[in-house]
Amino acid sequence: MPAIADEETVPTFAELGLPPVLVSALARQGIEAPFPIQAAAIPDVMSGRDVLGRGKTGSGKTLAFGLPLLARLSGRKAAPKRPLALILVPTRELAQQVQTNLEPLGRGLGLRFKTVIGQTSMFKQIDALRRGVEVLVATPGRLKDLMRQGACDLSDVEIAVLDEADHMADMGFLPDVTDILDAAQPGGQRLLFSATLDKDVDVLVRRYLNEPVTHAIGPVDESVDTMDHHLLLVAPKEKGAITAEIANREGRTILFARTKHGVDRLAKQLTQAGVRAAGLHGGKSQGLRTRTLAEFREGSISVLVATDVAARGIHVDDVTLVMHVDPPADHKDYMHRAGRTARAGERGTVVTLVLPHQVRSTSAMTRRAGINAPRTRVTTGDAELVKLTGARQPSGIPIEEPLIPERPARREGGRGRPGARRGRGPRTFDREGGNRRRDGEGGRGEHRSFSSGERRGGPRTGGGSHGNRRGASFGGDRRTARTS
Numbered sequence: 001m002p003a004i005a006d007e008e009t010v011p012t013f014a015e016l017g018l019p020p021v022l023v024s025a026l027a028r029q030g031i032e033a034p035f036p037i038q039a040a041a042i043p044d045v046m047s048g049r050d051v052l053g054r055g056k057t058g059s060g061k062t063l064a065f066g067l068p069l070l071a072r073l074s075g076r077k078a079a080p081k082r083p084l085a086l087i088l089v090p091t092r093e094l095a096q097q098v099q100t101n102l103e104p105l106g107r108g109l110g111l112r113f114k115t116v117i118g119q120t121s122m123f124k125q126i127d128a129l130r131r132g133v134e135v136l137v138a139t140p141g142r143l144k145d146l147m148r149q150g151a152c153d154l155s156d157v158e159i160a161v162l163d164e165a166d167h168m169a170d171m172g173f174l175p176d177v178t179d180i181l182d183a184a185q186p187g188g189q190r191l192l193f194s195a196t197l198d199k200d201v202d203v204l205v206r207r208y209l210n211e212p213v214t215h216a217i218g219p220v221d222e223s224v225d226t227m228d229h230h231l232l233l234v235a236p237k238e239k240g241a242i243t244a245e246i247a248n249r250e251g252r253t254i255l256f257a258r259t260k261h262g263v264d265r266l267a268k269q270l271t272q273a274g275v276r277a278a279g280l281h282g283g284k285s286q287g288l289r290t291r292t293l294a295e296f297r298e299g300s301i302s303v304l305v306a307t308d309v310a311a312r313g314i315h316v317d318d319v320t321l322v323m324h325v326d327p328p329a330d331h332k333d334y335m336h337r338a339g340r341t342a343r344a345g346e347r348g349t350v351v352t353l354v355l356p357h358q359v360r361s362t363s364a365m366t367r368r369a370g371i372n373a374p375r376t377r378v379t380t381g382d383a384e385l386v387k388l389t390g391a392r393q394p395s396g397i398p399i400e401e402p403l404i405p406e407r408p409a410r411r412e413g414g415r416g417r418p419g420a421r422r423g424r425g426p427r428t429f430d431r432e433g434g435n436r437r438r439d440g441e442g443g444r445g446e447h448r449s450f451s452s453g454e455r456r457g458g459p460r461t462g463g464g465s466h467g468n469r470r471g472a473s474f475g476g477d478r479r480t481a482r483t484s
C-alpha cells in the first residue's frame with residue numbers, strides 16, 4: 001500500500017531536493033518537515049513535470065507548489081518586463097498572502113517578487129516589472145491590463161501556477177485565464193492546485209497540461225479530520241440574536257454571509273450589540289479590505305464577517321470557529337468557507353445556521369461535502385449552544401469608534417481625485433470569491449460586467465492515502481447543479 005509507505009517514511013525537505021538555503025529558511029520559520037501534499041508534489045515539480053495537486057484546506061498547498069518553484073528558479077534573473085514564473089490566484093487578498101509567504105523564502109535565492117492586483121498602484125507594478133521580477137503573483141484582470149499596455153510580457157514564463165484552479169476555471173474567469181496561459185512560454189511547466197480539484201478544471205488540463213502527474217491526498221469528499229461540523233436549527237425570529245451570541249464567543253471567528261449588503265448589515269448589527277466585528281467584501285476599497293484583514297490577523301477585531309471573497313485560500317492563524325450565517329451555494333463553497341478553520345492540523349468548529357425551510361437543502365449539501373454534521377435545535381441562551389460554540393450574551397453596548405477607519409483613497413497613476421471613486425464601483429479586477437450567486441454578489445453577471453479593458457464594476461499526520469495517478473482525469477467529485 002503506497003499510502004502507508006509514504007506516511008511511514010516522511011522525507012525531509014532536503015531529501016525532496018530543495019536547496020540548503022531554502023531548507024534553513026524554512027527551519028527559521030519553524031517549518032521542519034513536509035506535509036503529505038508537499039512530500040508528494042515537490043519532487044515532481046522539481047523534475048519539471050506538470051502537476052495537478054489536490055490537498056484538503058489548510059494542508060500546505062502553497063509551499064507544495066511554491067518551494068519547488070523557488071528552487072527551480074534559484075539564482076536566475078528575469079529580463080525587464082519578462083517574469084520567469086507566474087502564480088495566478090482568484091482574489092487580491094490571496095495574492096498578497098501568497099507573496100507574503102513565498103517572498104521571504106525566495107529572497108535567499110536572489111528572486112524578486114511583485115504582486116499585480118487591482119486597486120493598487122499600477123505605476124509601482126509597471127516600475128517593478130521594468131526593473132525585473134522573477135516571480136509574479138497576480139489576479140487575472142490587472143495582469144491582463146499590464147499585458148495590454150506592454151508593461152508585462154509573459155513569453156519567458158517557464159512555470160505557471162493556478163492556485164484555486166477549479167475556481168479559476170469557473171466560467172467567469174476562464175477567458176482571462178486562457179489568454180494569460182496562451183501568452184506564457186509554450187511548453188512551459190503548469191501546476192494546478194486546489195482543495196477541490198475536480199472536473200471543472202478539465203478544460204484547462206486538456207488544453208495546457210502535458211502528461212500531468214496527479215497528487216490527490218485523500219478521497220475527494222473526505223473532510224478535514226480536525227474539524228467538527230454542526231447544523232444549528234434556529235427559528236427565524238431568533239437568528240439575529242443567536243448569530244450575535246455565537247459571534248461574541250471568545251476566539252477568532254469568521255462569519256460568512258451571502259451578499260455584500262448582508263455582510264454590511266450583519267457587521268453593523270454586531271458592533272451595535274458590542275461585538276468587535278468588521279465586514280469584508282468585494283464592494284469595499286482595496287485599502288479597507290487589506291486593513292480589515294490585517295486588523296483581524298492582529299486581533300483588534302475578533303469577528304470577520306465576509307462574503308466568499310474570503311473563502312478561498314485565506315489563512316489566518318487561530319480561527320477557531322467558522323459560521324455559515326447564510327448557507328453556501330454548494331458543497332464546494334461549504335468546504336472552502338469551512339476550511340478557514342482547522343488548518344495545518346489545528347482543531348476547529350464549523351456551524352451552519354439553518355432555518356426551517358433550509359433543512360433539506362443544507363443536509364443534502366453536507367452529505368455531498370462528505371461530512372457528518374449533527375443537527376441541534378438551539379434557542380438563545382441555550383446551554384447546548386454554549387457548549388457547541390462558546391456563545392455568550394453580547395454586552396449590548398454599541399461600539400462607537402470606527403474599528404477599521406476608512407482612509408481617503410490615494411491617487412493612482414495620476415487619475416482620479418483623492419477620496420473619489422470613479423465609475424459604478426471600485427475597480428475589481430479579481431472576482432468575489434467564486435460565487436454563483438443569485439443577487440449579483442460575485443455572480444456571473446458581475447463577472448461579465450468587466451470589460452476586457454478598463455474594468456469596473458492538515459494536517460501534519462492525517463493526510464490519509466495519497467494517490468499518485470498519472471494522467472489527468474477528474475470526474476470523481478459530485479457537484480450540485482449551479483444556480484445560473
Ligand SMILES: Nc1ncnc2c1ncn2[C@@H]1O[C@H](COP(=O)(O)OP(=O)(O)OP(=O)(O)O)[C@@H](O)[C@H]1O
Pocket residue numbers: 030031032033034035038055056057058059060061062063194195312313314315339343344
Ligand atoms: N510543512 C509544514 N510545516 C508546518 N506548517 C506548515 C507546513 N506547510 C504549510 N504550513 C502552514 O500551514 C498553513 C496552511 O497552509 P496553506 O495556506 O498553504 O494551505 P492550503 O492547502 O493552501 O489551504 P487552502 O486550500 O485553504 O488554500 C500555513 O500557515 C502554512 O504556513
Ligand SMILES: [Mg+2]
Pocket residue numbers: 061062163313
Ligand atoms: Mg491555498
